[in-house]
Amino acid sequence: MNWKNYQNELIVLFAFLVMFSGYIYKTNTIENEAISAIESQKTLLDMKEVIALKNLWTDKKTSQRVKQLQSIVPISKVNWSNKRKKIKASYRGLSARELNSLITKILNLPVEITLLDIQDISKSYSVEFQCKW
Amino acid sequence: MGKDRELILVYSSMDSVRDMRDINVMVTPQFYTLKKEALPVKYAYQAKRVAPAIFDGLLEDSSEYEYMVFKDGDDDEWTLIAYNLNKIRSFLLSKGFVIDTISKLFFAQQVVDMFDRPVAIGDSEALVSLEGSVVVVPSVALSEDEKPSKIFDDSFTPKRGVGIKNASANSIISTKQSIIFSVIFIAFAIMFFVEGARYGSSSQAELKIAELYEAYPSLESSYTRDSIIKKYKSIDKIERRKRDIIKKISIMIFDGVSLASLNINLNGFKANIICKDAKVSKRVKALSLKEGFKTIQIANSNDMLIEGSL
Numbered sequence: 001m002n003w004k005n006y007q008n009e010l011i012v013l014f015a016f017l018v019m020f021s022g023y024i025y026k027t028n029t030i031e032n033e034a035i036s037a038i039e040s041q042k043t044l045l046d047m048k049e050v051i052a053l054k055n056l057w058t059d060k061k062t063s064q065r066v067k068q069l070q071s072i073v074p075i076s077k078v079n080w081s082n083k084r085k086k087i088k089a090s091y092r093g094l095s096a097r098e099l100n101s102l103i104t105k106i107l108n109l110p111v112e113i114t115l116l117d118i119q120d121i122s123k124s125y126s127v128e129f130q131c132k133w
Numbered sequence: 134m135g136k137d138r139e140l141i142l143v144y145s146s147m148d149s150v151r152d153m154r155d156i157n158v159m160v161t162p163q164f165y166t167l168k169k170e171a172l173p174v175k176y177a178y179q180a181k182r183v184a185p186a187i188f189d190g191l192l193e194d195s196s197e198y199e200y201m202v203f204k205d206g207d208d209d210e211w212t213l214i215a216y217n218l219n220k221i222r223s224f225l226l227s228k229g230f231v232i233d234t235i236s237k238l239f240f241a242q243q244v245v246d247m248f249d250r251p252v253a254i255g256d257s258e259a260l261v262s263l264e265g266s267v268v269v270v271p272s273v274a275l276s277e278d279e280k281p282s283k284i285f286d287d288s289f290t291p292k293r294g295v296g297i298k299n300a301s302a303n304s305i306i307s308t309k310q311s312i313i314f315s316v317i318f319i320a321f322a323i324m325f326f327v328e329g330a331r332y333g334s335s336s337q338a339e340l341k342i343a344e345l346y347e348a349y350p351s352l353e354s355s356y357t358r359d360s361i362i363k364k365y366k367s368i369d370k371i372e373r374r375k376r377d378i379i380k381k382i383s384i385m386i387f388d389g390v391s392l393a394s395l396n397i398n399l400n401g402f403k404a405n406i407i408c409k410d411a412k413v414s415k416r417v418k419a420l421s422l423k424e425g426f427k428t429i430q431i432a433n434s435n436d437m438l439i440e441g442s443l
Binding site: 018033050107114119 | 311323332
């Protein structure tokens with residue numbers, strides 16, 4: 001078989017193969033890019049979540065903010081114990097308003113509540129609060 | 134490629150040949166039309182472009198002709214040869230040549246100087262150079278001292294020839310079509326490669342990740358990330374749940390309702406709610422059930438006990 005007889009077809013075939021390989025290259029690149037974009041997006045979301053969680057639950061200012069629970073009501077109503085990032089606090093004779101401010105403050109602190117016990121004793125409230133961070 | 138092959142002189146009265154392979158051929162003026170013109174052009178391609186106009190009126194169907202141009206000397210005079218390749222091919226085929234085995238086609242005019250002495254073509258004709266042109270003359274017209282004496286051989290092979298093989302003879306597509314298709318395909322190929330290369334560049338997410346890695350090198354390890362997530366996600370989930378329960382219980386404390394006690398510990402919660410009448414009690418119960426809490430009405434009273442796990 002004399003290939004030179006078909007040189008036109010061979011040239012066109014070669015050009016077509018170049019085009020086809022270009023198309024395969026493009027398609028593969030797009031597919032890989034899509035997979036990589038999904039993976040990157042997932043990693044990015046993971047990292048953002050990790051950073052947000054770490055920043056929230058290992059905030060160095062938490063200790064200072066927790067101390068405010070001691071002064072939020074008159075000192076005579078508080079029995080306070082603070083040991084190594086653990087708080088045990090007892091509040092006695094709180095008015096409804098004082099109870100509300102205390103609970104609002106507690107809810108906004110990034111601490112692990114181990115105990116919150118509220119008792120209504122003759123229209124005044126007593127609170128047992130334990131937490132760690 | 135040209136000179137290492139046998140050169141065959143082709144003339145109209147020649148006999149048929151057999152087993153002629155891997156050869157070059159040189160045609161006599163019987164197969165081409167010659168013109169010499171002084172043209173104000175510098176390059177051969179420019180002369181070739183004006184060649185059809187120079188031969189205008191001299192050729193039967195000028196569209197079937199192709200042209201070879203070259204310069205003899207240093208002056209502006211160009212030698213222009215018009216030839217019909219299809220006719221030459223047909224003639225060669227009729228004489229038994231196999232076109233595919235012919236490498237190059239030459240014209241006698243290309244080696245005009247070699248014909249200073251007549252070269253016999255057949256019994257009655259000869260090729261000879263007359264005033265710078267190779268012409269066919271009857272042998273009888275030559276004087277005794279001009280009788281053909283020179284032997285035609287490979288030394289007559291010029292440097293430049295014309296490809297005679299008809300590449301597209303067996304082709305489905307013509308040379309022109311193949312060029313058009315190839316150009317289109319290659320253009321698409323370039324487009325695809327460029328597009329592919331563009332997609333391959335870094336995405337916004339990857340750039341952002343690189344920035345975060347720089348700020349938090351320890352997070353580069355997925356093991357570290359998983360460990361942090363595992364540790365803090367459960368804390369986050371439980372603590373959000375505790376705060377959510379307190380908010381939901383507080384919503385249940387409205388006019389006619391008071392909180393007797395609320396206890397939240399690591400296992401769950403328990404709330405004792407005092408309701409002033411059955412209507413209020415019913416409303417509290419509805420709210421509690423809506424939140425999915427376990428709700429118990431204390432016997433012989435309107436008070437409610439609400440409890441649940443974290």
